[in-house]
Every structure is written in structure tokens, then in C-alpha cells.
Amino acid sequence: MIGNFARYYKPYKLTLYAVILGSLLAAGLDLIFPMAVRYVLNVVVPQKDIGDLMFYTGALFILYILNYGVLFFVSYVGHMLSASMENDMRRDLFAHMQSMSFKYFDNARTGQLLSRLTSDISEIGELAFRGPNDLIVCSITMLGTIILLFWMNFSLGALVAALLILKTIHTIYVNKKMKIAFRANRSKNGELSAQAEESLSGIRVVKAFAREDYQLNKFWEKCVELLQTRKKSYKILAHFAGSVNFFTNFANLVVMFVGGLLIIKNELAMSDFVAFLLYVNLFMKPMFRLTVFTEMYQRGMAGFHRFQEVMVLAPEIVDADDAVNDWAIKGEIAFENISFAYTDDRNIISGLNLKISPGETVAFVGETGVGKTTIANMLLRFYEPDEGRIMIDGIDIKKIRQKHLHENIGLVQQDVFLFSDSVYNNIAFGKPGATQAEVEEAAKMASADHFIEELPEKYVTEIGERGVKLSGGQKQRIAIARMFLKKPPIVVLDEATSSLDNKTEKVIQQSLEKLIKNRTTLIIAHRMTTVINADRIVVLDKNGVAEIGNHHELMKKQGIYYNLYNSQIND
Numbered sequence: 001m002i003g004n005f006a007r008y009y010k011p012y013k014l015t016l017y018a019v020i021l022g023s024l025l026a027a028g029l030d031l032i033f034p035m036a037v038r039y040v041l042n043v044v045v046p047q048k049d050i051g052d053l054m055f056y057t058g059a060l061f062i063l064y065i066l067n068y069g070v071l072f073f074v075s076y077v078g079h080m081l082s083a084s085m086e087n088d089m090r091r092d093l094f095a096h097m098q099s100m101s102f103k104y105f106d107n108a109r110t111g112q113l114l115s116r117l118t119s120d121i122s123e124i125g126e127l128a129f130r131g132p133n134d135l136i137v138c139s140i141t142m143l144g145t146i147i148l149l150f151w152m153n154f155s156l157g158a159l160v161a162a163l164l165i166l167k168t169i170h171t172i173y174v175n176k177k178m179k180i181a182f183r184a185n186r187s188k189n190g191e192l193s194a195q196a197e198e199s200l201s202g203i204r205v206v207k208a209f210a211r212e213d214y215q216l217n218k219f220w221e222k223c224v225e226l227l228q229t230r231k232k233s234y235k236i237l238a239h240f241a242g243s244v245n246f247f248t249n250f251a252n253l254v255v256m257f258v259g260g261l262l263i264i265k266n267e268l269a270m271s272d273f274v275a276f277l278l279y280v281n282l283f284m285k286p287m288f289r290l291t292v293f294t295e296m297y298q299r300g301m302a303g304f305h306r307f308q309e310v311m312v313l314a315p316e317i318v319d320a321d322d323a324v325n326d327w328a329i330k331g332e333i334a335f336e337n338i339s340f341a342y343t344d345d346r347n348i349i350s351g352l353n354l355k356i357s358p359g360e361t362v363a364f365v366g367e368t369g370v371g372k373t374t375i376a377n378m379l380l381r382f383y384e385p386d387e388g389r390i391m392i393d394g395i396d397i398k399k400i401r402q403k404h405l406h407e408n409i410g411l412v413q414q415d416v417f418l419f420s421d422s423v424y425n426n427i428a429f430g431k432p433g434a435t436q437a438e439v440e441e442a443a444k445m446a447s448a449d450h451f452i453e454e455l456p457e458k459y460v461t462e463i464g465e466r467g468v469k470l471s472g473g474q475k476q477r478i479a480i481a482r483m484f485l486k487k488p489p490i491v492v493l494d495e496a497t498s499s500l501d502n503k504t505e506k507v508i509q510q511s512l513e514k515l516i517k518n519r520t521t522l523i524i525a526h527r528m529t530t531v532i533n534a535d536r537i538v539v540l541d542k543n544g545v546a547e548i549g550n551h552h553e554l555m556k557k558q559g560i561y562y563n564l565y566n567s568q569i570n571d
Contacts (some may be wrong), residue, residue: 005304008085008128015081016132022074023133027140029067030282031148036060038275078129086125093117093307101316102382115190116310120303127300138286145279152272152279156258160251160280167247174240181233182302188226190306195222248281255280317381317402325404330393331358331489331520333379337388340374348374350544352388358489361516363523363531365564366540372524376492379522380409392490410488412512414495416475418467423452423478424459426467430482442485446511448477473508480511491516494524528565537561 009016036056044052094117146164150157199215259276262268268276338352349371356362364372377383379390381402390397397405418426427442428434434442439459443449451474455461467475483491493512509530525531532551539547539554539561546560554561 005124008088011088012081012084015077019074019078019081019129019133020136022070022077023136024140026067026070026074027137027144029063029070030141031144032063033060034275034278034282035148036063037278038271041271041274042269074133078133082125082127082129085128086121089124089307090117090121093121093310096311096313096315099315099318100313101384102377103316104313113310115193116306119189119193120306123300123303124307127297127304141282141286145282149276149279152276153262153268155262156255156268156276159254159258163247163251163254167243170243171240174236174243178233178236178240179301181229181236183305184229185226185233185302187306188222188229192219192222192226195219251280252277317384319401320399323399323401324395325401327393329408329489332356332391332393333490333520333522334391334394335375335388336391338375338378338385338390339387340371340378340383340385347386349385352544354538354545354548356520356522358520359518360536361521361523361534363525363534363537364540365525365528365531365537365561366546367542368526370540370542372540373494376411376494376522376524379490379492380411381405407486408488409490409492410483410486410515411492411494412476412479412483412515416467416472416479418463418470418475418478420463420465422460422462423455426463426478427481427485430485431487434485438485439481442481443477445484445514446477446481447507448474448481451477476508477511480508480515483515488519490520490522492522492524495526528561528568539564 036059040053040056044056097113097117142164146157146161149160195218199219255276259268259273263270263273333354333356335352335354338349339347340349341347348369352375354362364375366372374383378385379397381397392400392405419429424436424439427439427448430442431438436459440449443452443459452458452461461469463469467478470478493516513533523531523534531537534550536548536550537554538545539559541560547554547557549557549561555565
């Protein structure tokens with residue numbers, strides 16, 4: 001895990017080296033100050049020369065200024081280093097999440113994923129700078145202090161070293177307990193984020209059913225669970241912080257007592273004793289820093305552990321090494337012996353064989369759960385078939401790069417997703433770099449230009465989260481405008497008008513008819529009125545393909561399609 005963490009330093013090696021050198025210099029200056037005080041007390045003061053005293057005082061003051069400059073550089077550059085690494089990790093994690101198949105997102109909670117992208121990565125970023133910096137400064141300061149203490153007085157140095165060993169053993173013990181506690185904190189924090197995201201995303205449903213108290217209680221339960229895990233970690237931290245303070249005071253007490261005895265026996269000079277006390281207190285500064293570092297390390301590594309949990313997951317659907325992306329798709333589609341199941345219980349689709357010619361419109365109808373939408377999802381490689389293969393223009397879609405595949409297939413769904421952005425940007429999403437004229441033409445083709453012109457700021461009007469400021473029909477026209485701009489050779493209409501009223505549906509249907517003209521089209525529909533003009537209609541049931549034909553042919557058979565159509569017409 002440490003190796004995976006360290007690789008994020010590679011682009012910033014020079015910056016890291018500069019921070020390390022600065023930290024070494026700062027640690028060295030800290031070690032100089034007590035020795036300089038010792039020299040002044042031993043040499044300068046006995047000479048009673050005010051000029052020399054002022055000189056050495058001024059020299060120390062300059063060193064203090066230099067130390068300030070070094071610490072400023074280390075802190076600023078170091079934090080920028082950690083921020084850059086944090087951004088890189090967040091980019092990699094987001095990109096990796098985007099590469100995962102739909103099966104991954106079916107089992108993941110959005111709030112948990114957001115927690116990993118935000119708070120977890122933030123904890124890692126802080127560790128990226130403070131980790132090496134604190135370890136270097138603390139190691140140099142503590143090692144240098146011990147050496148100088150031994151040099152000034154072996155007995156006192158050995159005593160302090162023994163105390164350090166005891167404290168180190170205690171720190172290792174506490175660190176193990178903190179590791180477990182902080183991982184639990186990160187997990188519970190992710191659950192809290194997931195619960196909040198779910199409740200707020202469904203706020204309209206919550207209010208409509210007057211279930212605010214119920215959702216509040218569920219959220220509060222997660223808050224209490226997080227509080228309990230934090231309680232455990234805070235007890236460990238409090239114990240560790242208190243022990244460091246106790247150790248500092250105890251070490252000063254021991255040094256004062258033993259040093260006092262040595263002075264009484266004329267075995268230690270007063271100047272050495274003062275320097276000794278300064279070094280002991282200097283030695284304690286890293287101990288306090290290690291207290292903070294221990295907490296930060298555990299939080300950071302807990303965050304990195306959750307980061308790695310996602311990064312080690314391999315996408316289920318990947319491009320083949322020889323996948324192609326450089327030919328114009330004509331739109332011939334062939335489903336060859338396709339079978340698919342979401343679980344091991346039963347197949348949703350079994351032995352589907354179907355060939356669709358370029359420019360042909362084929363509709364899929366049937367009861368809920370027979371696999372209509374699944375067929376579209378497999379065509380887009382959102383899911384892989386368990387058996388069989390799907391061909392486009394005679395090429396297995398597994399041999400087509402996913403990006404190229406998605407660029408050539410347009411998808412219009414019942415539940416239109418619009419971004420919290422302007423009308424213009426939502427339409428232009430269909431074609432990167434689209435001009436104003438192209439966007440307006442696409443809107444006109446989708447019969448969206450009239451209502452857009454009536455908006456407060458026309459095309460630059462912000463439409464709110466998921467297009468909340470627009471009606472269902474308006475959102476659907478924006479989605480269709482995207483498709484006109486994209487101009488894909490293959491179009492999939494997945495219940496594109498099922499949630500609209502009859503009047504709006506007729507308007508949208510006219511736009512869709514213009515969209516699918518001369519394009520290979522798959523229509524997934526419950527409303528029979530939307531498929532009567534299809535070249536072929538595929539009727540699905542739990543056993544697979546039950547009927548195939550156009551509207552008139554299927555009505556003559558008086559089979560499943562006949563019954564479905566009449567049941568809706570007579571409602």
C-alpha cells in the first residue's frame with residue numbers, strides 16, 4: 001500500500017526534494033540554538049564584553065529570521081505539493097469510477113462514492129506533505145538531540161534515551177489501536193454521506209409522503225453510529241496526547257533532579273545544565289508533533305485504504321487490445337444467441353437472435369421485466385451478455401472501442417438526466433465544441449426553440465439540478481436536441497414518451513420521427529401507439545421472442561401484441 005501511495009510523489013520529485021532539504025535545514029537550525037546559548041553562557045558572558053554579547057545575540061536573531069523563512073517555504077510549498085497530489089488522486093479515482101460497469105454502480109451507494117472522492121482524499125492529501133516532513137524533522141531533531149546530550153553528559157543522555165525507548169514502545173501500542181478506530185470512522189462517515197445523499201435526492205418523495213421524521217431518524221441513526229466510533233478514537237487520542245504531556249513533564253523533572261545532583265557534585269556546569277534543559281524541551285517538540293502526526297497518519301491511511309479498495313477493482317467491461325475506433329458505422333445490428341441474467345435465479349433474455357438492417361426501425365414491446373431495456377443496455381455495452389454476441393456492421397462490439405461505440409449510438413430515455421447548467425450547455429453536451437448556430441438548429445429540430453426563447457435568459461438560462469426548473473416535456477425536448485446535435489447512425493429510444501401527457505407526447509413524437517429518419521432505431525416502449533409505425537415489432541415474453549412483424553401483421557395474428565394493443569386502446 002505504501003508503494004502505491006509513494007508513486008503519486010513521482011511528478012513532484014523536485015518539489016519533494018526541496019521540501020526535504022528545507023526540513024533538514026530547519027531541524028539543523030533548531031539543534032544549533034541550544035548549543036549557541038551554551039557557548040554564550042560559557043564563553044561570552046564570563047568575558048563581560050557587551051559588544052560580543054550584542055554580536056552573538058544579533059547573530060542568533062538572524063538565524064531566527066532564517067529559520068522563519070525556511071519554515072515558511074517548507075509549509076507553503078509542502079502544502080501545495082499535497083494539494084497537487086490530492087488532485088491527482090481524486091482525478092484517478094473519478095476516472096476509475098467512470099470506467100466501471102453498471103453492475104458496480106448497481107451495488108454501490110452514491111454517498112459512499114462521494115465520500116471517497118472528497119473527505120477520504122482530503123485526509124490523504126494532508127498526509128502527503130506532513131508525513132515525510134514531520135518524520136524527517138522529528139527524526140533529525142530527536143536523533144541530533146540524543147547525540148548532543150550524550151556528548152555533553154553521558155549519564156543524562158542515557159537516561160533520556162531510556163525514557164525515549166519506553167515512550168516509543170507505548171506509541172507503537174497506541175498506534176495499532178488508532179488504526180482500527182480511524183478505519184471505522186471513515187466507513188461510518190461514508191455511510192452517513194450515503195444516507196444524506198439518498199434522503200436529499202428523494203426530498204420530493206419524502207415530502208409528498210410526509211416522511212420527513214422517518215428520514216430524519218434514519219439520518220440520526222447514522223450520526224449516532226459515527227459518534228460512537230469517534231468516541232472510541234477520541235479516547236485513544238486523548239490518552240496519547242495526555243501521555244505525551246506527562247512524559248514531557250516527567251522527563252524535565254528527572255533531568256532537573258539528576259542534573260541538580262551532578263551540579264552539586266561539581267560534575268556538571270550550570271551552562272551545560274541550561275543547554276541540557278533546552279535540548280530536552282527541544283526533544284519534546286517532535287513528540288508533540290508525532291502526536292498530531294499519529295492521528296493524521298491513521299486518518300490518511302484509512303482514507304487511502306478506502307481509495308485503494310476502489311482502485312484495485314478491475315472494470316468488468318474493457319476494450320480489447322485490438323479494438324477499432326476509426327470506421328464509419330452504417331448501423332447494421334445483429335443479436336446472435338444472446339442470453340443474460342442479472343442474478344443466478346433466471347435468465348432475463350434467452351437465445352435472442354435478431355438482425356436489424358441499416359436505417360430500419362425495430363420496436364421491442366412486452367410485459368415489464370422481459371428484458372427490453374436490457375437489450376439496449378447490452379448494445380451500448382453497459383452490460384455484457386452471458387452468452388452470444390452482438391454485431392454492428394459485421395464486427396463484434398467487443399472489438400469496438402467503447403468510446404467509439406457510444407459516440408455512434410444515441411440514447412433517449414424516459415428519465416431524462418440534465419446537468420445543473422445552462423440550456424445551451426445541456427444541448428451542446430451532445431457535440432463537444434458545438435457552435436451557437438448548431439445548438440439553435442438542434443433545438444429547432446427538436447421543437448424546443450419556442451419554449452427556450454420564452455425562458456428568462458433564453459439559451460443561457462440555468463435549469464437547476466437535474467433540470468428541476470423545466471417540465472417533463474421540456475426536458476425531453478432538450479434530450480432530443482442533444483441527439484440531433486450528436487447525429488448518431490444508431491438511435492435507442494427507451495420509453496422516451498411514456499411519462500408525458502398525450503398532447504406533449506404527440507409533439508415529442510413528431511420530433512422523434514424526424515430524429516430517427518434514415519437511422520437504425522431501437523424503440524423500447526410500453527405505449528403501443530408509439531410503435532405502430534415501426535418497420536418491425538419484436539414482442540418479448542419470459543421465454544424470449546414470442547412474435548415478430550409489423551403492426552398490421554401482428555394484429556392479424558391476434559396474439560400477445562394484439563391483446564397488449566387492445567388492452568391499452570380500450571383503457
